[in-house]
Amino acid sequence: MTRLSLAIPSKGRLKEKSEAWLASAGFPVTQIGGERGYQAEIEGLGDVEMRLLSAREIAQGLVDGSLHAGVTGEDLLHDLAPTGESDFEVLKRLGFGGADVIVAVPQAWVDVDTMSDLEAAGAAFRKAHHRRLRVATKYMRLTRRFFAARSVGEYRLVESAGATEAAPTTGSADVIVDITSTGATLKANGLKILSDGLILKSEAVFAASPGAVWSPEAKASLEVLFAGAAIKGKEILEKI
Numbered sequence: 752m753t754r755l756s757l758a759i760p761s762k763g764r765l766k767e768k769s770e771a772w773l774a775s776a777g778f779p780v781t782q783i784g785g786e787r788g789y790q791a792e793i794e795g796l797g798d799v800e801m802r803l804l805s806a807r808e809i810a811q812g813l814v815d816g817s818l819h820a821g822v823t824g825e826d827l828l829h830d831l832a833p834t835g836e837s838d839f840e841v842l843k844r845l846g847f848g849g850a851d852v853i854v855a856v857p858q859a860w861v862d863v864d865t866m867s868d869l870e871a872a873g874a875a876f877r878k879a880h881h882r883r884l885r886v887a888t889k890y891m892r893l894t895r896r897f898f899a900a901r902s903v904g905e906y907r908l909v910e911s912a913g914a915t916e917a918a919p920t921t922g923s924a925d926v927i928v929d930i931t932s933t934g935a936t937l938k939a940n941g942l943k944i945l946s947d948g949l950i951l952k953s954e955a956v957f958a959a960s961p962g963a964v965w966s967p968e969a970k971a972s973l974e975v976l977f978a979g980a981a982i983k984g985k986e987i988l989e990k991i
């Protein structure tokens with residue numbers, strides 16, 4: 752992988768603003784093959800590989816080194832990074848796609864307002880029902896790290912593929928960890944955020960992969976992007 756491999760979201764809430772950010776920096780992106788095409792071209796960076804992928808695939812590519820750089824959600828980077836923040840390098844926070852990853856419980860749990868309340872409730876629940884509280888989430892690593900850091904162990908994870916907020920109502924879980932912007936979905940599903948249940952304030956970021964194989968050509972293209980996008984800190988280029 753010699754030339755720079757770059758990716759932005761192929762759809763969803765981050766796509767348009769990612770394209771607008773690159774265009775405003777002087778690097779317009781053109782999708783090839785129409786709206787459903789997943790190849791693209793980017794002007795102004797010379798010979799680079801431009802790809803359109805899901806936000807989750809971009810985060811995975813940055814963490815495993817199969818992509819040099821890209822735009823994705825910070826929540827996904829933190830969740831997919833095996834060892835935490837050293838697996839990726841945030842080059843610029845982009846100011847859009849803001850959302851919070853939080854811990855939420857049913858509003859009816861009036862005595863559970865903090866993570867320590869949740870641990871106590873989990874211990875009581877296991878004693879009474881001989882099973883652990885189920886936490887539904889698509890953020891498996893983020894949840895494990897956050898709960899462990901707060902000595903909360905009386906739970907087990909249930910991986911969610913979507914509509915996580917419905918899990919307590921449908922009975923497939925008791926607690927959730929999910930992402931929220933306006934709070935409307937949480938409210939619609941009778942859920943409340945724990946007072947110390949904010950796991951991560953996330954936004955869209957332009958990030959690079961320290962684990963990727965960086966040729967001089969790839970670094971040179973990234974330097975051009977740094978200049979156009981007014982990304983400070985060329986020392987970052989030494990770190991990747």
Ligand SMILES: Nc1ncnc2c1ncn2[C@@H]1O[C@H](COP(=O)(O)OP(=O)(O)OP(=O)(O)O)[C@@H](O)[C@H]1O
Pocket residue numbers: 760762763764765766805806807823824825826827848849850930931932933953954955
């Ligand atoms: N209300 C929100 N719900 C979900 N993601 C949000 C929200 N607000 C901002 N985001 C950001 O957008 C990212 C997901 O974007 P999008 O849904 O377009 O991608 P995706 O590939 O469909 O991801 P997923 O399939 O995990 O939802 C999240 O990881 C987060 O960083």
Ligand SMILES: O=P(O)(O)OC[C@H]1O[C@H](OP(=O)(O)OP(=O)(O)O)[C@H](O)[C@@H]1O
Pocket residue numbers: 913914915916929930931932933934935936937
């Ligand atoms: O706090 P809110 O504004 O209610 O947003 C939070 C919801 O938005 C997302 O769902 P959505 O259906 O938008 O996208 P998805 O396909 O990623 O689930 C996310 O999965 C939450 O369910």
